[in-house]
Amino acid sequence: QVQLQESGPGLVKPSETLSLTCTVSGGSISSSNYYWGWIRQPPGKGLEWIGTIYYSGSTYYNPSLKSRVTISVDTSKNHFSLKLRSVTAADTAVYYCARLGAWGSAGDWGQGTLVTVSS
């Protein structure tokens, strides 16, 4: 059973860069059957897809966030990462990493990590 675990700072200052890592255990991030993604949920609000990466490094981003987002993968460490630049209070959310099928269904999720943007 694959498990995903998010890690990173819980507090980020406005205008700085939010950085999170998702470590995958119980399965290989290099599997050709899956994609790996980031999804966030502002407090009390709905889910928003941020972006997805394939083990080869191909990336796909939400157009509304594309200019500020970079997702990368390190197959040697079996983890993938999220960087979101120039954050504001509107980026405060629980950030989830997930394993996705080829057509966007997220079958496995991390527990989520709350990132607060505040000075």
Added chain:
Amino acid sequence: QSALTQPPSASGSPGQSVTISCTGTGSDVGSYNHVSWYQQHPGKAPKLIIYDVNKRPSGVPDRFSGSKSGNTASLTVSGLQAEDEADYYCNSYAGSNTVVFGGGTKLTVL
């Protein structure tokens, strides 16, 4: 890429059936049979309950079923139980390896 439209709330009594809609456009729901549904209890990560419109992952009760017509997908929960009270989200493949979520529906079991 706009969020899919879901009703903010839905409710039903134990044993009844309730249906939640998810409306998109011809660029997402209407073009692909790749709509998924998720159940989220407070403070927990979402759980996949339906994928590819009407397929259930292993372990998901058959009380949960999905369908699609045109640009609208639907999730039906039959034989409502107290533990079904949760938030439900749909998502759809939207082409070019992008995904879009719905705004979520809070299901209350009366």
